[in-house]
Amino acid sequence: MKRHILLIGGRGKAKALAQSLLRRGCRVTVINESVDDCHMLAQVERLNVIHGDGTKPHVLEDAGAAQADLAVALTSQDEANLLICELCKRLFGVSKTISLLCDPKKTDFFYQMGVDHVVCAVSAVTAIMEQQAFVGKIANTLPIGAEQIQIAEVPISGGAPAVGKKLWEINLPRDVVIGCILRGDRAMIPRGDTVVLSGDMLVLISSNGQELAAIRELTGR
Structure with missing residues (x-):
């Protein structure tokens, strides 16, 4: 039906x-x-x-x-x-x-x-503006219930604190995972021992408003 x-x-x-x-x-x-x-x-x-x-x-x-x-x-x-x-x-x-x-x-x-x-609309636009202060591109935002699942693409520059670290060494908030790494022409599903390189694009999946804290941890900005 x-x-x-x-x-x-x-x-x-x-x-x-x-x-x-x-x-x-x-x-x-x-x-x-x-x-x-x-x-x-x-x-x-x-x-x-x-x-x-x-x-x-x-x-x-x-x-x-x-x-x-x-x-x-x-x-x-x-x-x-x-x-x-x-x-x-x-x-x-x-x-x-x-x-x-x-x-x-x-x-x-x-x-x-x-x-x-x-x-x-006001809250949505404000959230996007806050995110764009830290990331170059917002991939998507999906409202689910009273919260939101945020999917964000985070570019990693040469001076970012995440460069050279394994994923398990990065202190991400509990409600954030790195779902994919875009590296050159490749898309890869990372493991805990995957090392972040300069030029990587990290695809974050987060909830409970934790994406900004995660972006600061990864980029230092």
Whole structure:
């Protein structure tokens, strides 16, 4: 059975997300209170579009919220997004909810109120900027639960403290592993006795916000 995903608000964000989910074989319904936005969204093949206010229970009911596996609140108003998630979870029994958030100060409160995943653009951009101060390229960021798995590519220059050391000799944080080393044209899965060389690109996999401490340990910056 196809997963039923409910998207509320968001216009362009909803369209892009809906197209991605549809390609993955999901059944997607979008709720939007703008007639113009609904006309735009209706051009997406196989996308169900409902015109209405997603904070109203009868609109959520018409959109099939009771059968939804996941609800994603994408409006520009934090309060509306929280209400949507609350209604979907408590009134219609949606098992997972995701909320877009504008004010990062409200993140903990949203989790306390039962929202399963909170996506804050400000926090995401800030984290990327902090990482880019230490690494040349961020490979990817994958949100999982209330935490994040970070995958980062870390270039090792000649003066880095990690150069010449075996991996087991490097004091990495507990929640960080070096999953791969890119060396010239080769990609290698390292072992504990693998020696880090100048020019290596280390692919870090980390959680619990430990990537910056690991990067400092490896690069000295």
